Amino acid sequence: xxxxxxxxxxxxxxxxxxxxxxxxxxxxxxxxxxxxxxxxxxxxxxxxxxxxxxxxxxxxxxxxxxxxxxxxxxxxxxxxxxxxxxxxxxxxxxxxxxxxxxxxxxxxxxxxxxxxxxxxxxxxxxxxxxxxxxxxxxxxxxxxxxxxxxxxxxxxxxxxxxxxxxxxxxxxxxxxxxxxxxxxxxxxxxxxxxxxxxxxxxxxxxxxxxxxxxxxxxxxxxxxxxxxxxxxxxxxxxxxxxxxxxxxxxxxxxxxxxxxxxxxxxxxxxxxxxxxxxxxxxxxxxxxxxxxxxxxxxxxxxxxxxxxxxxxxxxxxxxxxxxxxxxxxxxxxxxxxxxxxxxxxxxxxxxxxxxxxxxxxxxxxxxxxxxxxxxxxxxxxxxxxxxxxxxxxxxxxxxxxxxxxxxxxxxxxxxxxxxxxxxxxxxxxxxxxxxxxxxxxxxxxxxxxxxxxxxxxxxxxxxxxxxxxxxxxxxxxxxxxxxxxxxxxxxxxxxxxxxxxxxxxxxxxxxxxxxxxxxxxxxxxxxxxxxxxxxxxxxxxxxxxxxxxxxxxxxxxxxxxxxxxxxxxxxx
Amino acid sequence: xxxxxxxxxxxxxxxxxxxxxxxxxxxxxxxxxxxxxxxxxxxxxxxxxxxxxxxxxxxxxxxxxxxxxxxxxxxxxxxxxxxxxxxxxxxxxxxxxxxxxxxxxxxxxxxxxxxxxxxxxxxxxxxxxxxxxxxxxxxxxxxxxxxxxxxxxxxxxxxxxxxxxxxxxxxxxxxxxxxxxxxxxxxxxxxxxxxxxxxxxxxxxxxxxxxxxxxxxxxxxxxxxxxxxxxxxxxxxxxxxxxxxxxxxxxxxxxxxxxxxxxxxxxxxxxxxxx
Numbered sequence: 001x002x003x004x005x006x007x008x009x010x011x012x013x014x015x016x017x018x019x020x021x022x023x024x025x026x027x028x029x030x031x032x033x034x035x036x037x038x039x040x041x042x043x044x045x046x047x048x049x050x051x052x053x054x055x056x057x058x059x060x061x062x063x064x065x066x067x068x069x070x071x072x073x074x075x076x077x078x079x080x081x082x083x084x085x086x087x088x089x090x091x092x093x094x095x096x097x098x099x100x101x102x103x104x105x106x107x108x109x110x111x112x113x114x115x116x117x118x119x120x121x122x123x124x125x126x127x128x129x130x131x132x133x134x135x136x137x138x139x140x141x142x143x144x145x146x147x148x149x150x151x152x153x154x155x156x157x158x159x160x161x162x163x164x165x166x167x168x169x170x171x172x173x174x175x176x177x178x179x180x181x182x183x184x185x186x187x188x189x190x191x192x193x194x195x196x197x198x199x200x201x202x203x204x205x206x207x208x209x210x211x212x213x214x215x216x217x218x219x220x221x222x223x224x225x226x227x228x229x230x231x232x233x234x235x236x237x238x239x240x241x242x243x244x245x246x247x248x249x250x251x252x253x254x255x256x257x258x259x260x261x262x263x264x265x266x267x268x269x270x271x272x273x274x275x276x277x278x279x280x281x282x283x284x285x286x287x288x289x290x291x292x293x294x295x296x297x298x299x300x301x302x303x304x305x306x307x308x309x310x311x312x313x314x315x316x317x318x319x320x321x322x323x324x325x326x327x328x329x330x331x332x333x334x335x336x337x338x339x340x341x342x343x344x345x346x347x348x349x350x351x352x353x354x355x356x357x358x359x360x361x362x363x364x365x366x367x368x369x370x371x372x373x374x375x376x377x378x379x380x381x382x383x384x385x386x387x388x389x390x391x392x393x394x395x396x397x398x399x400x401x402x403x404x405x406x407x408x409x410x411x412x413x414x415x416x417x418x419x420x421x422x423x424x425x426x427x428x429x430x431x432x433x434x435x436x437x438x439x440x441x442x443x444x445x446x447x448x449x450x451x452x453x454x455x456x457x458x459x460x461x462x463x464x465x466x467x468x469x470x471x472x473x474x475x476x477x478x479x480x481x482x483x484x485x486x487x488x489x490x491x492x493x494x495x496x497x498x499x500x501x502x503x504x505x506x507x508x509x510x511x512x513x514x515x516x517x518x519x520x521x522x523x524x525x526x527x528x529x530x531x532x533x534x535x536x537x538x539x540x541x542x543x544x545x546x547x548x549x550x551x552x553x554x555x556x557x558x559x560x561x562x563x564x565x566x567x568x569x570x571x572x
Numbered sequence: 573x574x575x576x577x578x579x580x581x582x583x584x585x586x587x588x589x590x591x592x593x594x595x596x597x598x599x600x601x602x603x604x605x606x607x608x609x610x611x612x613x614x615x616x617x618x619x620x621x622x623x624x625x626x627x628x629x630x631x632x633x634x635x636x637x638x639x640x641x642x643x644x645x646x647x648x649x650x651x652x653x654x655x656x657x658x659x660x661x662x663x664x665x666x667x668x669x670x671x672x673x674x675x676x677x678x679x680x681x682x683x684x685x686x687x688x689x690x691x692x693x694x695x696x697x698x699x700x701x702x703x704x705x706x707x708x709x710x711x712x713x714x715x716x717x718x719x720x721x722x723x724x725x726x727x728x729x730x731x732x733x734x735x736x737x738x739x740x741x742x743x744x745x746x747x748x749x750x751x752x753x754x755x756x757x758x759x760x761x762x763x764x765x766x767x768x769x770x771x772x773x774x775x776x777x778x779x780x781x782x783x784x785x786x787x788x789x790x791x792x793x794x795x796x797x798x799x800x801x802x803x804x805x806x807x808x809x810x811x812x813x814x815x816x817x818x819x820x821x822x823x824x825x826x827x828x829x830x831x832x833x834x835x836x837x838x839x840x841x842x843x844x845x846x847x
Contacts, residue, residue, distance in 0.1 A: 483796065
């Protein structure tokens with residue numbers, strides 16, 4: 001749903017709600033009759049005197065609707081307020097304090113969630129008599145537990161957030177943290193929760209009243225329906241004006257709160273906003289048509305990226321995350337792509353894999369892989385290449401291994417999705433690839449949590465290698481590992497490159513890592529390639545100021561070099 | 573800058589924090605299961621105005637030690653003597669008062685600053701929590717301005733902005749200003765540079781060094797990057813598997829490592845250094 005669409009839905013909800021509110025607040029001044037008194041003949045059809053006719057006792061139905069609106073809204077809002085309030089307090093305390101209090105409250109929540117509300121209503125009704133208060137009580141009792149659970153889950157996740165830890169390190173007390181940090185964080189969740197609660201409680205109130213368990217003395221939409229049903233409205237034509245209007249009122253109110261709730265929920269959680277893919281495809285095609293003819297791929301290049309531009313909309317305009325970037329990779333070559341965060345290096349990787357996250361799109365340029373332009377292939381054709389001929393090692397992949405599959409199963413899955421092999425062939429290939437990445441075959445039966453960071457990264461590399469790809473795109477494969485493991489992984493990649501003749505695009509923000517591995521290096525800054533060349537030459541002789549600054553800011557163990565970099569620091 | 577620090581003979585300074593026999597196991601309460609301890613009897617001290625580097629591999633327990641000192645992590649056994657007071661023997665409230673002069677700078681410049689507060693509110697938060705100058709908003713604002721100037725951020729330009737409008741380097745300086753505003757004796761800096769771009773790392777360290785020279789602050793600088801500690805730290809502690817296995821100046825440790833773990837760490841770094 002697009003943003004405008006969800007706004008429209010919100011406004012529609014507000015409009016419907018306005019009609020209901022108008023009925024409740026302006027109604028008494030428009031309708032000259034008292035709902036509880038006989039004001040005309042029984043079963044009078046709608047007309048000048050009685051706009052919506054009368055019931056079997058000659059009471060004006062519009063007057064009843066007005067009173068009913070007040071009852072339904074009052075019960076709905078009071079019950080929802082109480083349920084949300086209790087749920088929020090319990091959820092906050094339970095999630096924040098943990099331990100005994102948490103266990104205690106959550107068991108109560110479990111019990112409340114199993115309460116059937118009809119029998120409960122009958123039992124409580126017997127003890128304190130059917131009344132509005134009973135309804136409010138029952139609805140609150142049934143609803144608060146669900147709210148408490150949701151708020152607790154949110155509180156749990158906020159409790160360990162950086163800002164809360166920071167406040168604790170400053171010596172903040174629990175009350176301060178709850179009031180200043182956790183409550184404001186969950187407030188955006190509480191408001192849609194409340195709106196949904198109003199919705200549900202109005203529906204519950206109507207159902208209870210319709211079953212005759214409401215306050216017999218106060219009229220609500222549900223009780224109008226109850227009397228219509230029990231006093232033979234369906235035997236005459238009267239049901240048309242006696243049953244339909246209160247029914248419509250209930251539908252309209254519930255719909256109003258649903259729509260408003262949907263809008264609020266979506267505003268709090270933008271990820272719910274599904275993206276309109278067809279429009280983006282059309283945009284891309286338009287852009288592609290406008291695109292000036294690119295050269296055919298260079299003959300000796302495995303990957304030939306020409307004039308690649310990736311853009312996404314922002315604040316009404318467009319931002320170019322990658323701006324007219326061209327480079328080529330020969331077979332057996334390692335190309336380093338270095339840049340600081342936000343320089344567009346990972347976006348290039350996503351573009352090559354055709355895995356850009358919408359609304360980012362390739363607006364210009366071509367990506368030739370083995371002669372064909374990846375941007376022009378169908379998604380099925382790209383899927384067949386992906387993981388097979390082009391392998392991707394995404395950022396932090398070692399933390400994204402499937403926790404319930406062991407190493408052998410994960411590798412087998414990667415194999416099976418691209419090749420048809422017998423069981424023996426699969427087993428053989430897995431042993432072979434594990435040996436290549438330096439993992440003893442006994443680790444094949446291990447689950448990811450049983451492996452160290454370095455070993456997990458080896459598994460990720462094995463998954464990339466298992467289908468014997470022509471090209472590997474490795475996005476920050478050493479980030480998050482400590483120095484000793486980094487060196488191990490670099491050595492492994494170097495070794496694999498030499499023995500298997502791998503072609504690889506190696507992306508990292510860590511210049512020393514790239515310099516120690518890549519044959520050629522591109523330096524990126526703000527979406528553009530600012531400097532490039534043979535890695536050694538680049539490191540020793542580049543005169544580009546940005547490259548120099550990056551190289552000079554590498555901390556060194558070697559004193560001579562370190563002195564130079566620190567003095568450069570002091571002068572700035 | 574190293575010269576300036578060496579002139580002050582840190583050996584003469586009084587001990588600010590004495591940590592002894594620290595022991596902590598995660599998970600099973602009471603350590604009834606055989607979980608390996610994260611911190612296994614670590615002992616060390618930090619003197620006044622001294623910058624101590626705590627280095628080790630990931631998972632060695634560096635951050636846990638920092639968090640224990642900052643009071644946001646519980647400990648199973650051990651002693652923390654800060655300015656002569658036994659912190660672990662205190663009630664929570666007393667401890668918060670006694671450790672007001674210990675502040676912390678976090679690794680993640682995005683997460684550790686609340687997105688709902690302006691920079692002014694963020695930097696003033698330690699004052700609010702400590703109820704300092706409670707009835708004097710002008711004084712608080714003045715202190716915020718001063719703290720921002722100390723970290724080379726112009727108060728006029730930054731005070732009314734929000735953290736998400738700032739770059740990672742700027743945010744980390746806001747974090748430093750926030751730690752500085754209560755005039756702390758000790759700042760625990762947990763990998764403050766690891767999420768910054770390479771070209772900004774030395775800038776932040778330079779700033780931290782200037783701050784400590786002007787205002788006599790001691791740092792516990794937690795890092796996995798030994799190379800960063802040269803020229804910044806007075807003394808290094810090498811942590812391996814929850815124990816301090818080696819200590820010395822960064823020069824001593826890098827040029828003449830004693831423990832096999834330190835040796836491996838330095839070999840790895842040298843390997844990255846060659847090109």
